[in-house]
Amino acid sequence: MSFSFYPDYAKRFLILELVSIVFFFFNVLTFDNEVSLVMRIAVVLVILGLYLGTLWYFDVRYVLFSALAFILFIYLSIALHYYLLLFMLFFTDFHKKVPIVPTLLVQQVLIVMTHVVVYLMAVPPADGSYFTTVLFPVLLIQLMVPYVSRTVIRARELREELEDTKSQLDVYVQEEERNRIARELHDTLGHTLTMMKVKSELALFYIDNEPERAKAEMTDVLQTTRFASKQVREVVTTLRFTSIAEEMEHATQLFATNEMAFSVDGIKDVPALSDVIETMVAQSLREALVNAYKHSQAKKIYVSFHVDEEQFIARVTDNGVGFEEHSTDRGNGLHSIHERMKLAKGKASVHSSPKGTIVTLTIHRGKEEQR
Numbered sequence: 555m556s557f558s559f560y561p562d563y564a565k566r567f568l569i570l571e572l573v574s575i576v577f578f579f580f581n582v583l584t585f586d587n588e589v590s591l592v593m594r595i596a597v598v599l600v601i602l603g604l605y606l607g608t609l610w611y612f613d614v615r616y617v618l619f620s621a622l623a624f625i626l627f628i629y630l631s632i633a634l635h636y637y638l639l640l641f642m643l644f645f646t647d648f649h650k651k652v653p654i655v656p657t658l659l660v661q662q663v664l665i666v667m668t669h670v671v672v673y674l675m676a677v678p679p680a681d682g683s684y685f686t687t688v689l690f691p692v693l694l695i696q697l698m699v700p701y702v703s704r705t706v707i708r709a710r711e712l713r714e715e716l717e718d719t720k721s722q723l724d725v726y727v728q729e730e731e732r733n734r735i736a737r738e739l740h741d742t743l744g745h746t747l748t749m750m751k752v753k754s755e756l757a758l759f760y761i762d763n764e765p766e767r768a769k770a771e772m773t774d775v776l777q778t779t780r781f782a783s784k785q786v787r788e789v790v791t792t793l794r795f796t797s798i799a800e801e802m803e804h805a806t807q808l809f810a811t812n813e814m815a816f817s818v819d820g821i822k823d824v825p826a827l828s829d830v831i832e833t834m835v836a837q838s839l840r841e842a843l844v845n846a847y848k849h850s851q852a853k854k855i856y857v858s859f860h861v862d863e864e865q866f867i868a869r870v871t872d873n874g875v876g877f878e879e880h881s882t883d884r885g886n887g888l889h890s891i892h893e894r895m896k897l898a899k900g901k902a903s904v905h906s907s908p909k910g911t912i913v914t915l916t917i918h919r920g921k922e923e924q925r
Contacts (some may be wrong), residue, residue: 561609563649571644575602578641585634594634601626605644612652620645620661624668628675636676639669640692647700650707654700662697669693746782750775795829796836798868802857805843814852820859825866825919834898835868835915838891842870842913845888850874850911866917873910891915 560568582594604626607619623645630638642665652658673684681687757771802818809816827835839857846855852874860867888904891913895902900917 559606563651564609567648574641574644578638581638581641582630582634587634589633597626597630601644608645612657614657616652616657617660617664621664624664628668628671631672631676636672637688639672639689642668643692643696646696648703650700650704652700658700662700665693665696743782743786746778750778750782753778796833796840798824798832798836798839798859801836801840805840805857808843808847809855812847814847815854816857817855818857818859820861823861824859825861827866827917831898831900831917834894835900835917838894838902838915839868839870841891841894846870846872846874846911849877852910861919863919865919868915870913871910876906876908876911878906 564571579598582598583591601623604619604623608616608623611619624642627639627642645661645665647658647661652661669684669689673687673689677684677687677689684690753771753775757768757775760768760771799821802821806816806818843855843857846852850872852872854873856871858869858871860869891902891904895915895917898917900915902916903914905912905914
């Protein structure tokens with residue numbers, strides 16, 4: 555069993571803290587004063603030990619270690635220079651580990667008291683009031699950072715929970731889709747295939763003694779096969795059809811989960827399209843919007859529809875960070891958009907820059923009406 559004196563949760567700040575410790579040592583050792591070098595090193599090492607203690611314990615021991623460290627900071631500030639109080643920032647809860655009530659609040663009262671004592675005993679009158687010294691912004695930072703860090707960490711946790719929920723929802727939707735497909739196949743093809751099996755067995759039974767009867771049964775099997783083929787096409791059409799209007803409703807619900815402003819213009823102008831064409835356009839829009847949702851970091855997402863005598867245009871515009879159009883991160887999504895529009899006898903164009911991305915889908919109405 556391995557043991558680490560430095561907790562894993564705090565290691566992301568390890569480099570920053572090592573740099574700060576070096577500066578702390580440098581400042582304590584270089585101030586011109588009669589305090590012996592051994593005493594200075596001993597005080598710094600004790601402070602660092604107390605700091606490590608605050609990383610492991612978040613109960614009354616956290617307050618005790620902080621109080622002892624603050625006493626030593628008062629000593630250093632009086633004996634050397636009050637600027638050393640800057641390094642009290644070590645004792646700030648960046649990690650949302652300390653309970654606010656009562657532990658964190660008690661520590662913050664001790665911080666304020668330490669600043670008051672240092673100002674009264676170590677700050678020369680020539681440096682002016684407390685609010686004009688460097689101590690005042692340091693105090694504000696040390697008091698505010700725990701609450702700001704809690705807000706940031708909580709926001710990240712909520713995003714992770716949202717992603718987990720969305721993943722679970724995707725699994726649920728896929729499972730429901732499988733169940734629906736199974737019901738469709740059972741209710742349609744199941745009965746038809748059973749009929750084909752029975753008639754085929756009857757044909758085998760009559761083939762020697764009543765060939766005409768066997769022929770009639772096989773004729774029924776052929777007709778039933780054609781009917782089964784038609785049922786397959788109907789099931790596939792039902793499973794794959796996606797309307798543009800429904801896709802926009804789903805997109806509105808999707809973007810309602812974050813801070814992106816989503817708007818649609820011209821949805822009422824969408825012309826009557828064949829099932830295949832509308833499905834290809836709707837799924838391409840879905841791909842473009844999902845890409846924008848995941849990657850664009852945009853504040854605004856805008857979908858517009860325009861139609862005239864020659865063509866129908868659907869356009870997705872965002873004001874995000876853009877991307878390299880040949881980037882492999884989005885290559886598959888863009889490829890699927892181009893493939894779908896190719897199947898629809900239309901075209902897709904994508905333009906991206908650091909100011910945003912525009913995806914344009916075009917259907918030539920003459921070609922659409924010929925399908």
